[in-house]
Each structure stands twice: as C-alpha cells, then as structure tokens.
Amino acid sequence: MGNEVLARAARAAGATAMYGYPITPGSEVLLWWAKEAGSEKGKKEGMVFVQAEDEIGASFMLLGSVMAGRRSFTVTAGPGNVLMQDAFSMCEAMRIPIVAYINQRGGPSTSTVIYSQSEVTLTAFGGNGNGYRIVYAPSNLQELYDYGIKAFNTAWKYRFPTFLLADGYQAKMMGEVEIYDPHARGIEMVDTERYLLEEKRDRPIDQVVPKPEVHIRLQDGVEYSCYRNCLNLEEETLQVNMEIKEAWDKVAYEIEEHESYGPGQAETLIIASGIVGAAAKQACDQLGGKARLFRPITLRPFPAEALKAAIKGAKRLIVPESAIAQLSRLVKEILYGVTDAPMIEYHRPSIGINVDEIVDLVNRHHV
Amino acid sequence: MSETLAKLAFPKCVRIESKPHLFCPGCGHPEVLKAFGFAVDELGLQRQVAFGVDIGCSLLAFDFFNIDTIETHHGRTVPVMVGIKRGNPQAISVAYVGDGGAYAIGMGSLLNAAIRDENILTIVVNNAVYAMTGGQEAPTTLPGTKTATTPYGADNHFVKGPDLIRHLNPTAWIARGITTRQLGLRKLMKEALEFVKEGKGFAFLEVLSPCTLNWGTIEDPHATFDILENKMASVYKLGHF
Amino acid sequence: MQETFKIVICGEGGQGVQSIAKIIAQAAFDQGKKAVYVPYFSTEKRGGVTEAFAQIGDFVPAYPKFAKADLWVVLSQRAIDRIYEYLKDDTKVIVNSYLVKDLSRIARWKPVEIDAGRIAKEEFKKPRVFNMVMMGAMLKRIPGLDKDKFEAALDHVFASKYAKDPSLKELNKKAFDKGYELA
Numbered sequence: 001m002g003n004e005v006l007a008r009a010a011r012a013a014g015a016t017a018m019y020g021y022p023i024t025p026g027s028e029v030l031l032w033w034a035k036e037a038g039s040e041k042g043k044k045e046g047m048v049f050v051q052a053e054d055e056i057g058a059s060f061m062l063l064g065s066v067m068a069g070r071r072s073f074t075v076t077a078g079p080g081n082v083l084m085q086d087a088f089s090m091c092e093a094m095r096i097p098i099v100a101y102i103n104q105r106g107g108p109s110t111s112t113v114i115y116s117q118s119e120v121t122l123t124a125f126g127g128n129g130n131g132y133r134i135v136y137a138p139s140n141l142q143e144l145y146d147y148g149i150k151a152f153n154t155a156w157k158y159r160f161p162t163f164l165l166a167d168g169y170q171a172k173m174m175g176e177v178e179i180y181d182p183h184a185r186g187i188e189m190v191d192t193e194r195y196l197l198e199e200k201r202d203r204p205i206d207q208v209v210p211k212p213e214v215h216i217r218l219q220d221g222v223e224y225s226c227y228r229n230c231l232n233l234e235e236e237t238l239q240v241n242m243e244i245k246e247a248w249d250k251v252a253y254e255i256e257e258h259e260s261y262g263p264g265q266a267e268t269l270i271i272a273s274g275i276v277g278a279a280a281k282q283a284c285d286q287l288g289g290k291a292r293l294f295r296p297i298t299l300r301p302f303p304a305e306a307l308k309a310a311i312k313g314a315k316r317l318i319v320p321e322s323a324i325a326q327l328s329r330l331v332k333e334i335l336y337g338v339t340d341a342p343m344i345e346y347h348r349p350s351i352g353i354n355v356d357e358i359v360d361l362v363n364r365h366h367v
Numbered sequence: 368m369s370e371t372l373a374k375l376a377f378p379k380c381v382r383i384e385s386k387p388h389l390f391c392p393g394c395g396h397p398e399v400l401k402a403f404g405f406a407v408d409e410l411g412l413q414r415q416v417a418f419g420v421d422i423g424c425s426l427l428a429f430d431f432f433n434i435d436t437i438e439t440h441h442g443r444t445v446p447v448m449v450g451i452k453r454g455n456p457q458a459i460s461v462a463y464v465g466d467g468g469a470y471a472i473g474m475g476s477l478l479n480a481a482i483r484d485e486n487i488l489t490i491v492v493n494n495a496v497y498a499m500t501g502g503q504e505a506p507t508t509l510p511g512t513k514t515a516t517t518p519y520g521a522d523n524h525f526v527k528g529p530d531l532i533r534h535l536n537p538t539a540w541i542a543r544g545i546t547t548r549q550l551g552l553r554k555l556m557k558e559a560l561e562f563v564k565e566g567k568g569f570a571f572l573e574v575l576s577p578c579t580l581n582w583g584t585i586e587d588p589h590a591t592f593d594i595l596e597n598k599m600a601s602v603y604k605l606g607h608f
Numbered sequence: 609m610q611e612t613f614k615i616v617i618c619g620e621g622g623q624g625v626q627s628i629a630k631i632i633a634q635a636a637f638d639q640g641k642k643a644v645y646v647p648y649f650s651t652e653k654r655g656g657v658t659e660a661f662a663q664i665g666d667f668v669p670a671y672p673k674f675a676k677a678d679l680w681v682v683l684s685q686r687a688i689d690r691i692y693e694y695l696k697d698d699t700k701v702i703v704n705s706y707l708v709k710d711l712s713r714i715a716r717w718k719p720v721e722i723d724a725g726r727i728a729k730e731e732f733k734k735p736r737v738f739n740m741v742m743m744g745a746m747l748k749r750i751p752g753l754d755k756d757k758f759e760a761a762l763d764h765v766f767a768s769k770y771a772k773d774p775s776l777k778e779l780n781k782k783a784f785d786k787g788y789e790l791a
Binding site: 113115139169174175176278279352354355356 | 633634646668669674676
C-alpha cells in the first residue's frame with residue numbers, strides 16, 4: 001500500500017532515521033520503519049526510529065538529526081502537520097533540509113481521517129515565514145515512490161524543507177508499483193552535510209544558512225559553527241529573508257515540475273493536482289478532445305511559466321480540488337493579468353472527486 | 368589568546384570577545400556557563416560538544432563559547448539535542464534551558480526524553496521566573512511570590528524537577544546545584560558530562576540561579592543571596608538525587 | 609474504452625470490510641489482473657463506518673474511487689444507506705442477511721442473501737470466517753477471476769497465518785466454498 005511505498009522510498013533514498021508520531025493515515029510508515037530499524041540488518045546499519053511524545057517533539061528531533069548530517073524524515077497529517085509548523089518555520093529560516101511526507105486528511109481540526117487536499121496552504125505557506133518550502137504533489141503510487149526518493153535529493157541539494165504532499169487515499173491504496181534501487185537507475189544521492197560538528201566543509205556554511213544566523217568562530221585552528229534564529233536588528237531579519245529569497249529565485253526553475261496531458265487544441269483546460277489530477281487525466285480520455293490537463297507536480301515552486309504557456313488557447317479553466325480555493329488561489333496569483341478566460345472553481349473540501357464528476361463538469365460548461 | 372584566558376581564569380573554550388557578557392549584573396547564568404566551560408576544558412570535549420540554547424535568557428549564552436551551538440525555538444531545545452545525538456552518536460549533546468523551557472512549554476519533551484533515557488545532558492537554570500519576557504510566573508515560582516502575572520502572589524504549586532525526573536527514570540544522573548557554589552558546580556558539570564560521554568543515559572542538572580532584575584534586587588546583593596540561598600535552597604534541595 | 613469491474617463493500621468497523629477488499633485485489637493481482645483498492649473509514653481500528661473500493665481489470669485506473677459499482681456488498685444494516693449512492697440499474701447486490709434484515713430499500717436489485725454470520729457460527733463454529741463466506745459469494749459475481757487460482761492466492765495472502773495454524777486453511781476453504789455455492 002501507499003504508506004509502505006513511502007517507507008521503502010525513504011529507505012531506498014538512503015534515509016537512516018525517522019522521527020514520527022502515530023497519526024491516521026500515515027501510521028503504517030512508522031510501523032514499517034520501526035520494524036526495519038529494529039531488525040538485525042537495521043541495527044547493524046545504525047538505523048534510527050523514534051516514536052516521539054508528540055509531533056512537536058518528532059519535528060524538532062528531525063531538525064536536530066538533519067543538522068547532525070543524517071538523512072532523516074517524518075510522516076504526518078492534519079493536526080500533526082499543524083503542530084510541526086513550529087519546527088518547519090525554523091527549518092525555513094535556517095535552510096535546514098528536512099523531508100516530510102504529508103498524507104492529507106480531512107480538515108480543519110480533527111475532521112475525517114482519510115482524505116482531503118486541504119493542507120496545500122499549510123504545507124506550502126505554514127508557519128510564520130514566506131513559504132520557502134518545496135512541495136511535491138504526487139498523483140499515484142509510482143509517483144509516491146519516485147518523488148519519495150527525489151525529495152531527499154531536492155532537500156539536500158537546494159537546502160529548503162521539502163514536502164511530499166500526498167493524501168490518505170494514495171497512502172492507503174493498494175496497487176502496482178515498481179520498486180527500484182535508485183543507483184541502478186543512475187540516480188546518485190546528494191551528500192548530506194553536518195551543520196554541527198563537521199570536520200571539513202566543501203564550502204562555508206554561511207553560503208547556505210543566512211549570514212545573520214550563522215557565526216563561525218576560530219580557535220587554535222579549529223572552526224566552530226554557531227547557529228541562531230533570534231535576531232536583534234531589523235536589518236538582520238531583512239537580510240535573512242532576502243538571502244532566502246535570492247537563493248530560492250536562483251533555483252526555482254530547476255525544481256519546478258508539471259505534466260501536460262491531452263490534445264493541445266482542447267478548449268477547456270483543467271488544472272488539478274495530486275489524486276484529483278489523476279482523475280482529471282482519466283476524464284480527459286473520456287472527453288474525446290474537449291479538455292486537456294495541466295497538472296502541477298511541484299506546488300512550490302509552482303510551475304508558473306509552464307502554466308502561462310498552457311493557458312494559451314484555452315476558452316475556460318476548470319480547477320477541481322478537494323479543498324476550498326487552496327489550489328485555485330495559487331493559480332490565480334500566477335494568472336493575474338495574464339488571461340481573460342473564465343475560471344470555474346469546483347470545491348469539494350475533504351471529499352474525493354470522481355472521474356465522472358469531472359466529465360460532467362467539463363460537459364456542462366462546454367459550449 | 369589562550370594566555371589571556373589563563374590569566375583571566377576563564378575556561379579555555381570561552382570566547383573572550385563575548386566579554387563583558389550580555390547578562391544582567393548579578394545574573395546567575397555566567398556562573399553556570401563558567402562551571403560548564405571548565406568541565407568541558409578538563410574533559411577535553413570542546414570539539415565534541417553540541418550546545419543547544421533555548422529562547423529566553425539562555426539565548427544570551429549563544430556568544431559565550433567556541434563550541435558548536437544551536438539556538439532552538441522555545442521549549443524545543445531538548446528534542447533538537449535528542450535529534451542531534453540520534454543523528455550523530457559521537458556528539459556530546461547538551462541542552463541549556465531555563466525553568467520555562469524545561470518545566471512548562473518543554474515539559475512534554477523533557478519528561479519523555481527522560482522516560483526514553485536519551486543520552487543527553489539537560490542543564491536547567493532555575494531562577495523561578497520568566498526573565499527575558501519581563502518577570503512572569505514560572506513553574507518553579509514559590510508560593511506567595513509576586514510576579515508580573517501573579518500580582519497578588521503565586522499559588523501553592525511548583526515543580527521539583529529532579530524529583531520528577533528521578534520518578535520517571537531510575538538510572539539517570541540527576542543533581543541540583545547553586546550558582547553560589549562555583550567549585551561544587553564545576554564538579555557536578557564534570558560528573559554529568561562524563562556520564563553522557565560514557566553513554567550511560569540521561570543526565571539532568573538543575574541549578575538554582577538569581578535573577579536580580581526580576582527579583583528587584585539588582586541594587587541589593589544581600590537580598591539576592593537571601594532569596595537564593597535561604598528561600599529557594601530550603602525548598603529546592605541541593606545535591607545528588 | 610474498456611471499463612474496470614468496480615466493487616464496493618460497506619460494514620461496521622471490525623467486520624473485516626477492508627480485509628475482504630484487500631484480499632480480492634491481491635488475489636486478482638496474483639492472477640495477472642490489474643487491481644486497485646482504496647479504503648474509506650472514520651476511526652481507524654474500531655467503532656466507525658468503513659467502506660472499501662476495489663477495481664479489477666486489464667488496465668490500471670488512474671483514480672481509485674468511482675461513482676457507480678458493478679458489485680455492491682453490505683455487511684450491516686446501516687451500510688445500505690451509507691453506500692446506496694453507488695447503485696446503478698444493473699449493479700449486483702449481495703447482503704449479509706445475518707445482520708441485514710430490512711431489504712426494502714434495495715429490493716429491486718434482487719439482493720443475494722447470504723446468512724454468513726449464522727453459517728460461520730453454526731456450521732463452522734468460528735464466527736470470524738463469516739467474511740470468507742461473503743468472499744466466496746462475491747467471487748461468483750466477479751468476471752474473469754478463476755476460483756481455483758483465487759484459492760491459491762488466498763494461500764499466499766494468509767501464508768503466515770496458515771503456518772501458525774494449518775487447520776485455518778481447511779476452514780477458510782470450506783467457508784469460502786460454501787459462500788460460493790450459495791451465491
């Protein structure tokens with residue numbers, strides 16, 4: 001099932017530590033990892049699994065473990081995602097490459113335990129920062145695996161907290177997946193780096209961590225690395241934010257991913273992500289050329305230029321999502337001033353959207 | 368540089384540029400940090416220690432040492448240092464927090480780290496008040512004490528940390544010291560660091576410490592010592608647990 | 609384009625709704641079919657409502673859920689209302705008549721009534737195998753799945769359980785065959 005796929009992806013990516021707290025629909029990842037870490041093989045490899053006291057503990061342990069240079073991750077959902085924003089903010093401020101798999105469930109509050117797309121805003125823009133987090137939105141089991149691995153490389157290469165934003169349907173789904181060793185496919189895992197107690201750096205750490213937050217001290221030929229997030233002056237916090245923005249702007253285009261599906265001349269453009277994107281894809285097949293799909297694979301950075309190119313020739317845009325305006329908000333921000341085409345938003349907060357619903361939606365608006 | 372330090376009777380791992388320190392006159396933190404530094408020197412651990420500070424007055428310790436340091440969010444120092452130790456088993460992981468970070472917002476993480484016998488040293492500087500934010504009530508504020516949020520006097524409940532930790536963890540190293548016994552404090556720091564260095568599990572050191580600013584005794588050292596050594600030390604027992 | 613065969617099952621938490629669907633999907637996959645399964649439930653282990661969706665066919669559907677089912681199975685009374693919306697004109701209906709007494713709302717689908725609970729208790733002396741009885745009845749209505757191959761797949765799925773208690777294998781097979789026969 002999806003959660004097992006996620007656990008295997010992390011393992012295949014070379015992660016050796018997981019810190020988490022049980023929460024539906026992600027707990028199976030903890031179970032798989034606990035078993036693996038406690039096995040003979042796991043123990044020999046020094047694998048780590050900690051079931052923390054709560055998500056706050058888990059997320060800060062994760063932060064510490066990553067700063068210690070270990071490829072580490074967590075899994076959470078809903079209220080757990082809310083609690084972890086404290087740690088995620090610190091990671092955002094200090095360029096700490098944690099990886100978190102988020103299995104969206106109903107919201108707000110406890111809600112239902114299985115499914116929604118209501119954690120887009122939270123995952124992309126949560127905490128008290130400006131949304132400098134990388135967010136992948138997989139749409140099927142294979143993408144859970146592929147991007148489950150990729151998340152680690154993206155995180156460590158670019159040094160932004162990186163999220164895999166899935167949902168409980170994908171997590172609990174059973175189906176075919178190809179499990180592979182990344183090395184066998186020529187995928188090399190990016191080296192990790194210790195923020196604390198590193199013997200030898202490839203480059204000064206203040207080229208990663210915003211300069212006002214890091215202080216390198218030299219004594220008797222030894223470098224000591226000291227990190228803080230409490231700042232004294234407005235100039236310091238301005239500099240921190242601008243350094244993060246500049247680092248992001250330099251690489252956003254490399255990180256962006258999307259999928260376009262369906263005939264280029266189709267007049268209706270569906271914009272959908274995650275599992276709703278999968279349903280939309282199937283709907284396009286059934287609609288015989290009336291519609292095509294733009295599916296952002298990264299929600300942050302959102303593939304803006306690709307979207308602007310995709311809307312050319314579209315008579316209308318349809319945005320179905322299992323939330324209220326969380327995806328459409330991201331879309332509107334990019335399309336402001338770019339298109340006159342009407343946007344039809346289809347909001348089904350915390351409820352699945354079937355292929356037939358999307359087909360009906362397109363047919364109803366097709367002129 | 369090291370000669371200067373030797374002349375000034377500061378630990379070698381101290382950053383001389385951080386003098387004069389940023390704490391209030393009469394604050395206990397410099398005493399605690401000095402004791403810690405001497406212990407680090409004696410055991411030769413300067414390059415192995417990962418030093419975590421909380422938000423609150425403990426964050427002013429950021430400048431103090433030439434030691435790899437991380438300032439965390441409030442109440443989150445213990446789990447971060449747990450993560451650092453789990454991530455790098457060679458690290459000597461130390462969490463340096465105040466009474467709020469330990470016994471209020473950080474209590475859940477602290478107790479669970481003790482329950483799991485995590486191999487880290489937690490140092491709690493107990494001045495019975497939330498100092499940096501202006502002197503609000505703390506979990507260790509004694510009954511009747513007037514603070515910013517207990518203008519009519521604090522209630523009768525307070526937290527005896529070392530007893531609590533001992534109740535949860537029978538094998539942890541636990542002690543309480545006081546800033547006015549510097550040599551004794553250095554000894555405790557050394558024991559605590561050795562304990563975690565040898566992988567023996569959870570180490571917990573609470574240190575009774577004055578806050579002259581919020582106690583209103585910044586002009587009156589006698590009053591400071593009366594509160595610290597008489598009032599507090601009679602309730603919060605010194606020694607090993 | 610071709611369609612997949614769509615199955616929906618609903619019951620109370622603890623009745624084994626998810627197990628049934630998972631096993632069918634796994635068994636279909638073992639037989640070389642494409643299969644997808646996804647659950648829906650409220651509280652995770654017990655006490656809430658639980659629904660399972662499975663699709664079997666020659667291609668992998670992009671989306672695991674669907675609007676209307678080809679095979680519709682209820683294990684408890686309130687499950688009828690819970691998944692009523694998935695019925696279409698030609699949906700095949702099977703009910704666990706042990707708990708599902710009032711069939712008035714679904715009478716026109718001519719439900720196949722399997723007294724699985726009683727059969728499990730009285731004939732097999734093991735209430736838990738009631739979902740094997742249901743599964744046997746269901747298999748009769750799923751096109752393209754071979755009974756013998758299905759039983760082989762069951763052996764695969766329950767391998768570790770059978771290793772601990774070999775009598776379970778025989779018991780499950782009998783319960784399964786009974787359900788198949790009755791359907």
